[in-house]
Amino acid sequence: MSSLLQVSSLTKKYGNFTALNDLNFELESGHITGLLGPNGSGKTTLIKIICGLLQPTKGVVSVNGNPVGVNSKKVISYLPDTTYLGNSSSVKEIINYFCDFYEDFDMQRAYDMLATLGINPNARLRTLSKGTKEKVQLILVMSRRADLYILDEPIAGVDPAARDYILNTIISNYDENASILISTHLISDVENILDEVIFLRQGNIVRHSAVDDIRSNEGKSVDALFREVFKC
Amino acid sequence: MLGKLLKHDFIATWKVMVCIDVLLVVLGVLTALVIRTIPHVDDSFGMSMFMFSFVGVFYIGIIAANIVSLIYLVMRYYKNLYTSEGYLTFTLPVKTDMIIHSKVITGSVWMFLSYLFTLISILIAGAGFFSTVDVSREKLHEAMMEMFDFLGFGDPVFVATLLFTILITPVAAVVCMYFCVSIGQLWQNHKVLGSVLCIIGLYMFNQVVSQLVFIVSGFWNIMSQTGADIDASFALLYRNILLLLSIVTFIQAVIFYVVCIIIARKKINLD
Numbered sequence: 001m002s003s004l005l006q007v008s009s010l011t012k013k014y015g016n017f018t019a020l021n022d023l024n025f026e027l028e029s030g031h032i033t034g035l036l037g038p039n040g041s042g043k044t045t046l047i048k049i050i051c052g053l054l055q056p057t058k059g060v061v062s063v064n065g066n067p068v069g070v071n072s073k074k075v076i077s078y079l080p081d082t083t084y085l086g087n088s089s090s091v092k093e094i095i096n097y098f099c100d101f102y103e104d105f106d107m108q109r110a111y112d113m114l115a116t117l118g119i120n121p122n123a124r125l126r127t128l129s130k131g132t133k134e135k136v137q138l139i140l141v142m143s144r145r146a147d148l149y150i151l152d153e154p155i156a157g158v159d160p161a162a163r164d165y166i167l168n169t170i171i172s173n174y175d176e177n178a179s180i181l182i183s184t185h186l187i188s189d190v191e192n193i194l195d196e197v198i199f200l201r202q203g204n205i206v207r208h209s210a211v212d213d214i215r216s217n218e219g220k221s222v223d224a225l226f227r228e229v230f231k232c
Numbered sequence: 233m234l235g236k237l238l239k240h241d242f243i244a245t246w247k248v249m250v251c252i253d254v255l256l257v258v259l260g261v262l263t264a265l266v267i268r269t270i271p272h273v274d275d276s277f278g279m280s281m282f283m284f285s286f287v288g289v290f291y292i293g294i295i296a297a298n299i300v301s302l303i304y305l306v307m308r309y310y311k312n313l314y315t316s317e318g319y320l321t322f323t324l325p326v327k328t329d330m331i332i333h334s335k336v337i338t339g340s341v342w343m344f345l346s347y348l349f350t351l352i353s354i355l356i357a358g359a360g361f362f363s364t365v366d367v368s369r370e371k372l373h374e375a376m377m378e379m380f381d382f383l384g385f386g387d388p389v390f391v392a393t394l395l396f397t398i399l400i401t402p403v404a405a406v407v408c409m410y411f412c413v414s415i416g417q418l419w420q421n422h423k424v425l426g427s428v429l430c431i432i433g434l435y436m437f438n439q440v441v442s443q444l445v446f447i448v449s450g451f452w453n454i455m456s457q458t459g460a461d462i463d464a465s466f467a468l469l470y471r472n473i474l475l476l477l478s479i480v481t482f483i484q485a486v487i488f489y490v491v492c493i494i495i496a497r498k499k500i501n502l503d
Contacts, residue, residue: 048502051322051323052322052323053319053322053323053500053502054500054501055499055500069327070325070326070327073323073324073325073326074325076323078319080316080319082316083316084316084317084319084320085317085320086244086311086312086317088244089244100236100239100240101233101324101326102325
């Protein structure tokens, strides 16, 4: 398997506070990786740097061999942990917007998913509930045929039924050569779909293992191991 | 990609901006109608007061329309780049410079149109006024030609300076405000407050610069005065001030533009 994402000596400091401390890891194509850690462990900071939303203090991130920039953004489909869509647009207009900027955007896939969820493409975003907006966002992100999907807390704050839908959407809409990096602390919900996990604590990687290795070597689920490692 | 960014920026802004421009024209037409009609219908004190009040509303209206235009464009810049919408804007596969170019071009075009429609509105209202006074077209034309001569419209350097000023003013207005928004983003907290303080600081700075320009121009005028023609001397002073102010505005706009790009490239920190 080829390396899709390479993170080398990555450090991010805010004044005297170190958010990420000399991180080194690689992600291969075709894997679903859980980026796991308690609140404030640096998950979102790491994701923002990979997506080009933050500048690192030190270190290098490359995607498919390209530094963070236009070429890396072309192949990353990113779902932030916040609603980023302007309220004045309609769902249809946002789809056209994505279609214009992302060559890999599959419009038909987006409309199919909207139809499945019964979301009217002509509806203005301001008329949609927060949960529906999040679903529209997920549809936009998963309608791309990207190499790397980065999903920051995709199931936080939604009911269990919606969680199932979101996870099904993620699993059924990515190509097998693509990779997914999911940040969450709701481990039991995502554990079954993960191939590997990265445990992050106070900006340091404390574990990077395959899920099967954890189960066979430790005799525990990822959720149980997480609770043990991050015990307060 | 700049073309696509421009397309979506114009699509997102045209409704509000065209409404403001239409409103400016409507204000001009209404004012012209009031000025033209009321003295013929009723020349009582009350109606005269109404007419003068309406002219007051017209002036306040055109100033407010321009302020609202600028605030709307600046709010869009702030929301698109530095609120949660920035998560989408900055993850588009385009260079950060292009995003700023697009915002500046869109904002400048709309502000230019706002100024243009303000002028049209004033001309319409002015036409209403001139239709009520007893002055022949020839005399009006003569007076305008005299004024143009006095201002130096026959001088190519002056005309070039004027055109340059007309083009640079909307760009500078937009870039200046974008700069203040960008500076506010450097604050860890209270980013909006940071932007507002920057606007106040910049306003004060520009007042000082303007005073300096007046002093330098006046001094230059005194030094170069022959004493023969006082009108020519005033016209020269006016032209020097325009030239110096346009140069200062241009330099300021370039610096602010570069700072906006640097902050967007290196210092974005979305909450």
